[in-house]
Amino acid sequence: MKDYLQAPSTTMLSTTLLSILLGSAPGMALSPVPRQAATSITVDLSRTFQTMDGFGTSEAFQRAVTMKRLSETEQRKFLDLMFSTEKGAGLSILRNGIGSSVDMRDDWMVSIQPKNPGGPKAIPNYVWDGSDNGQVWVSKEAVHTYGVKTIYANAWSAPGYMKTNGNDANGGSLCGVSGASCSSGDWKQAFADYLVAYVKFYQQENVTITNLGFLNEPDYTTSYASMRSNGQQATDFIKILRPTLDRAGLSSIKINCCETMGWSVMNSFLSSMRSVENDVGVITGHAYTSGPSTPLSTKQKTWMTEAADNNGAWTSTWYSNGGAGEGMTWANNIYSAITSGNVSAYLYWIGGQDRSSNTNSKMIRVTAQKTVDPSKRLWAFANWSRFVRPGAVRVGTSGGSGLRVTAFRNTDGMVSVQVINNNSGAAKPVSISLSGTSPGGAGTFAAGRAVGWVTDNSRDCNEITAEVNAAGNVVTGSVPARSMVTFVLRPRE
Numbered sequence: 001m002k003d004y005l006q007a008p009s010t011t012m013l014s015t016t017l018l019s020i021l022l023g024s025a026p027g028m029a030l031s032p033v034p035r036q037a038a039t040s041i042t043v044d045l046s047r048t049f050q051t052m053d054g055f056g057t058s059e060a061f062q063r064a065v066t067m068k069r070l071s072e073t074e075q076r077k078f079l080d081l082m083f084s085t086e087k088g089a090g091l092s093i094l095r096n097g098i099g100s101s102v103d104m105r106d107d108w109m110v111s112i113q114p115k116n117p118g119g120p121k122a123i124p125n126y127v128w129d130g131s132d133n134g135q136v137w138v139s140k141e142a143v144h145t146y147g148v149k150t151i152y153a154n155a156w157s158a159p160g161y162m163k164t165n166g167n168d169a170n171g172g173s174l175c176g177v178s179g180a181s182c183s184s185g186d187w188k189q190a191f192a193d194y195l196v197a198y199v200k201f202y203q204q205e206n207v208t209i210t211n212l213g214f215l216n217e218p219d220y221t222t223s224y225a226s227m228r229s230n231g232q233q234a235t236d237f238i239k240i241l242r243p244t245l246d247r248a249g250l251s252s253i254k255i256n257c258c259e260t261m262g263w264s265v266m267n268s269f270l271s272s273m274r275s276v277e278n279d280v281g282v283i284t285g286h287a288y289t290s291g292p293s294t295p296l297s298t299k300q301k302t303w304m305t306e307a308a309d310n311n312g313a314w315t316s317t318w319y320s321n322g323g324a325g326e327g328m329t330w331a332n333n334i335y336s337a338i339t340s341g342n343v344s345a346y347l348y349w350i351g352g353q354d355r356s357s358n359t360n361s362k363m364i365r366v367t368a369q370k371t372v373d374p375s376k377r378l379w380a381f382a383n384w385s386r387f388v389r390p391g392a393v394r395v396g397t398s399g400g401s402g403l404r405v406t407a408f409r410n411t412d413g414m415v416s417v418q419v420i421n422n423n424s425g426a427a428k429p430v431s432i433s434l435s436g437t438s439p440g441g442a443g444t445f446a447a448g449r450a451v452g453w454v455t456d457n458s459r460d461c462n463e464i465t466a467e468v469n470a471a472g473n474v475v476t477g478s479v480p481a482r483s484m485v486t487f488v489l490r491p492r493e
């Protein structure tokens with residue numbers, strides 16, 4: 001989905017005013033924790049769920065080009081907000097768009113082969129401009145400056161000459177898949193070769209693409225790059241793409257499929273994809289027409305790869321009335337996707353953008369003064385992404401009545417516990433203990449190693465006090481009303 005343009009209006013002004021007012025309001029003081037009133041939470045390290053790949057976003061459709069036009073100072077602020085685990089969200093997945101268009105008109109993503117080389121069997125004529133719609137810049141920064149390891153390259157469509165409708169926009173199907181024959185021939189192998197060429201151009205730029213997708217919202221026809229597919233047609237292409245990647249020495253690349261507009265639509269795709277399910281590394285769906293409220297019917301990992309509030313006028317507040325663009329709403333959306341939807345990754349649509357659109361389709365906007373301005377949506381992602389790193393395993397929790405609680409064990413041993421307090425009114429004191437640790441650890445924490453991080457209307461992932469008791473087996477802290485707090489604990493080895 002792309003957002004709809006909205007004229008900048010007085011709403012924008014009042015939202016800005018509101019955030020200034022909220023920002024200058026005195027922070028809620030944390031009251032001392034009366035032990036008897038604390039809600040207890042037990043983290044059970046022996047009960048495990050999905051392994052996480054991370055959190056992310058995209059700078060496709062030339063958003064990267066426009067962010068690169070900012071001053072160097074603002075560029076750095078933008079990149080820090082996206083990828084730094086200390087100054088920003090610490091996002092660990094970047095989703096790039098593989099271009100299919102003939103040029104860069106409007107926000108089109110130009111193809112590496114804009115012109116038909118003369119048929120599916122002709123010698124290809126790929127061109128590389130070293131920018132790839134601005135995405136080489138963001139990718140290099142993500143990988144080399146911030147250590148991001150997961151670069152997901154995703155084609156919205158094949159170039160028009162490979163499709164039934166002769167256009168990369170307005171739907172149409174890849175020539176050669178079931179039910180899509182073209183007078184120009186079967187383009188499946190040529191499209192697979194094209195995707196391999198794209199991956200190799202990135203290798204040449206010293207950026208390793210780890211995940212490759214060839215569809216975006218195949219259940220939706222629209223005026224920008226879009227290509228229709230059903231599960232059978234996706235299967236037809238995967239049968240060509242997987243061996244083509246393997247032959248090219250790219251067997252470590254995971255195929256992602258199929259980016260359906262709605263999460264539940266992926267189940268109907270999967271029912272006709274069983275023969276290639278093991279060739280697909282990650283099953284992906286978006287959250288527009290249905291959200292990730294139940295697991296998909298697959299044993300493969302699943303990612304929710306695109307969601308956004310594409311309609312609401314820009315809001316940067318954490319909580320006002322539970323609106324679709326508010327930070328707290330996104331903290332809750334991520335919670336549901338992880339706990340009910342079993343996702344291993346969660347991606348917002350756009351990270352930063354400098355365009356006239358005034359919607360919440362992005363997490364970071366550029367102001368009229370050309371400075372970057374993050375919303376609390378970004379800080380909601382920060383609260384998850386900074387403390388749930390790639391490879392973290394979700395573990396069981398119990399207790400926490402009236403709160404929404406998750407916990408993860410990271411690969412370095414750090415345990416993070418997310419507590420969302422949706423309620424208005426008083427702060428909730430909590431006490432957290434561990435079970436299921438290794439016998440030597442005896443459920444204790446290394447003294448002095450617990451830290452809490454709070455996000456609410458006035459604070460952006462600020463450090464707060466969390467205390468380890470004398471016996472070293474209980475951590476106490478407080479979760480303000482309408483806030484999310486992450487507690488970071490290190491079990492004694």
Ligand SMILES: *[C@@H]1O[C@H](CO)[C@@H](O)[C@H](O)[C@H]1NC(C)=O
Nearest residue numbers: 143144145147204205206207
């Ligand atoms: C490629 O990336 C690696 C790892 O980030 C870095 O050490 C190396 O210097 C880079 N090489 C070039 C030519 O940029």
Ligand SMILES: *[C@@H]1O[C@H](CO)[C@@H](O)[C@H](O)[C@H]1NC(C)=O
Nearest residue numbers: 050051295299300301302342
């Ligand atoms: C959750 O996803 C994992 C793969 O990440 C899978 O093994 C597991 O079966 C899924 N659980 C449910 C309940 O679907």
Ligand SMILES: *[C@@H]1O[C@H](CO)[C@@H](O)[C@H](O)[C@H]1NC(C)=O
Nearest residue numbers: 322329332402403404422423
């Ligand atoms: C928190 O809010 C979300 C959405 O706003 C809702 O679905 C959820 O049930 C609430 N949870 C609690 C514990 O109040």
Ligand SMILES: *[C@H]1O[C@H](CO)[C@@H](O)[C@H](O)[C@H]1NC(C)=O
Nearest residue numbers: 379382383455456459460461
């Ligand atoms: C969590 O979100 C809050 C709300 O904006 C924010 O203040 C806080 O900095 C975030 N925490 C982290 C660790 O990013």
